[in-house]
Amino acid sequence: METSENQNQSNFFQSNTAKMIMVGLLTLVLLIPLELVKDLIIERSQRQNEVITEINDKWGENVFFYGPILKVPYTSYEETISINEKTKETVKQKKASTNYAYFFPEELKANTNVTTKVLNRNNYESVVFSSKMKFEGDYNLPDFSSKNIKNENIQWDKATVLIKTTNLKSIKDEVKIKFRNTNFTFEPVYSDTTKDSTEALETGYIDLRKILVLGKTNFNFDITYNGSQQIKMVPIGKTTQVSMKSNWAAPSFTGNFLPDDKTKQITNSGFVANWKILHINRAFSQQSFDNLPDLSQYAFGVDFVIPVNQYQQNERASKYGFLVIGLTFLIFFLIQSISKIRIHIFQYSMIGLALILFYTLLISITEHSSFRNAYIISGIAVVILIALYSVSILKNRKFPVFIALSLSALYTFLYVIIQLENYALIVGSIGLFAILSAVMYFSRKIDWNTSNS
Structure with a gap:
């Protein structure tokens, strides 16, 4: 058994x-x-x-840009009513305060040339770029009639031009904007607003009555960045035209707008892309009073990343x-x-x-x-x-x-x-x-x- x-x-x-x-x-x-x-x-x-972050931090980070924006101060008055305790009379007082209005250009053209390269550290690599961005466009004299602001309350001689961007530390040359034959230099502006991820460049005072008095006034300026991974910008012009050329053969177009398929070219040696965006294509107006809105949701651009890494x-x-x-x-x-x-x-x-x-x-x-x-x-x-x-x-x-x-x-x-x-x-x-x-x-x-x- x-x-x-x-x-x-x-x-x-x-x-x-x-x-x-x-x-x-x-x-x-x-x-x-x-x-x-x-x-x-x-x-x-x-x-x-970690190594890519370290390389990008030293070379330059993502580039996000929108501008130029006219920043015009104006005086507003707030009427207060109080009662004099001795005389029992009603006293009306006007308290003056300075507010700001922001105006976007009528036409904005951007021509961007991006040269990419791969930086290596030990066994790791990161894609970085140098970009030369050339802007031109025109402005009309700002119109305050929609807010019933009187002309005498507008501080025309204290207007400035503002640029909102990231990656200030990697701008390679001095940035100047030219109106007619006059150059105005941008300076960095300190901001204690922790919620805003962008930084600001702003000119000194500009007397708009002298600069924009003859109707449409042309402007132009250049910015050269060292950056990595991404370039994005906001179409703040009433008509915005952007052309971008690069030696990067694997672009990933990102954001709220795609380039024109008819003119877009992607080859083994690089790409060429063009955008044309009208003001009716995005849900914000050409002017803003009291504060500048967050426009990052309307940005578009290109990612410069390795599609599938090792x-x-x-x-x-x-x-x-x-x-x-x-x-x-x-x-x-x-x-x-x-x-x-x-x-x-x-x-x-x-x-x-x-x-x-x-x-x-x-x-x-x-x-x-x-x-x-x-x-x-x-x-x-x-x-x-x-x-x-x-x-x-x-x-x-x-x-x-x-x-x-x-x-x-x-x-x-x-x-x-x-x-x-x-x-x-x-x-x-x-x-x-x-x-x-x-x-x-x-x-x-x-x-x-x-x-x-």
């Missing part, structure tokens, strides 16, 4: 069912080192972001690690079941660790080369390692060749999926369907009720 039970127990552990359970459990155990590899990729990616590609590759391990074990298990060759669980473990080693090789080589080169080198190394190990396990060369070809096809298939964006799901689904069909075909004649001896 005991002999029969021991024999049944022995038969069970030698059965395909028991081996499937052990291989399945091993696959789950190997998820632990696979997760550690994923954590390593995330850690390296975070380190890259760490994103490594992270996407590692997400398929469970699939690679599972399919590779399945191939060995089918070979074992068809050929009656015994493969020890330790040998499965060695194969699984070799598959995980692929991802550590991939991330380390990528940091010193491109993702494509790293993928090819890591894939070849792991395929050769497993194929040579299979020769000693399977005792022939036919099955190891099949394993090497299968792994090569699997890694190639996954590389194609990683590179695709819009079609990754459909290609992956079709590929997995083909793999499942192949497994079903090759396993159709296996007798799962018998045990290997």
Whole structure:
């Protein structure tokens, strides 16, 4: 009786069912080192972001710009009524205060030339740029009639021109605006408003009655920035036309307005983009009284970033690690079941660790080369390692060749999926369907009720 039970127990552990359970459990155990590899990729990616932030902080940060804006002070009076306690008479008093009105240009044209380059530190890189921005346009004499403000209350001789921007520390030249034949120099303005993320440049006093007295008056000014990652501006002109040219071949147009498709050109050597925005295209008027509104929601521009960086590609590759391990074990298990060759669980473990080693090789080589080169080198190394190990396990060369070809096809298939964006799901689904069909075909004649001896 005991002999029969021991024999049944022995038969069970030698059965395909028991081996499937052990291989399945091993696959789950190997998820632990696979997760550690994923954590390593995330850690390296975070380190890259820290280095990029440090590089950008020293070179120059994002550029956000809108201007020029006429800032005109005016005097308003508030009438107060009080009662004299001695005489019991009603006393009316007028209290004067200075407020500001803001006026945007009638026409604004911006011509921007952006030269990008990649800065490297150790194994990390960041995209930075130098931009030369040329502005021109015209103003009309400000109209206060909508607020019933009398002309004598307008302080025409104390008007200024204002520019709202970020990244002041990376402006490379002095900024001057020219009205007719007169230049006015911008100076930084200290602001204690913590809610406003922009900084301000403002000119000294301008007597608008002398500058704008003849109707439309032209202006022009230049700004040169060192910056990184992004340029955005607000279309504050009644008609705003912007032209941007750059050597960056992978622009990402962002914000509230896209460039004109008819004139937009993107090539391997760079891009050219043009915008034309009318005042009816955005929900703010050409003038504002008492305070300047937050117009950042109407901004548009270009992102200068690497579309898919090496760490994103490594992270996407590692997400398929469970699939690679599972399919590779399945191939060995089918070979074992068809050929009656015994493969020890330790040998499965060695194969699984070799598959995980692929991802550590991939991330380390990528940091010193491109993702494509790293993928090819890591894939070849792991395929050769497993194929040579299979020769000693399977005792022939036919099955190891099949394993090497299968792994090569699997890694190639996954590389194609990683590179695709819009079609990754459909290609992956079709590929997995083909793999499942192949497994079903090759396993159709296996007798799962018998045990290997």
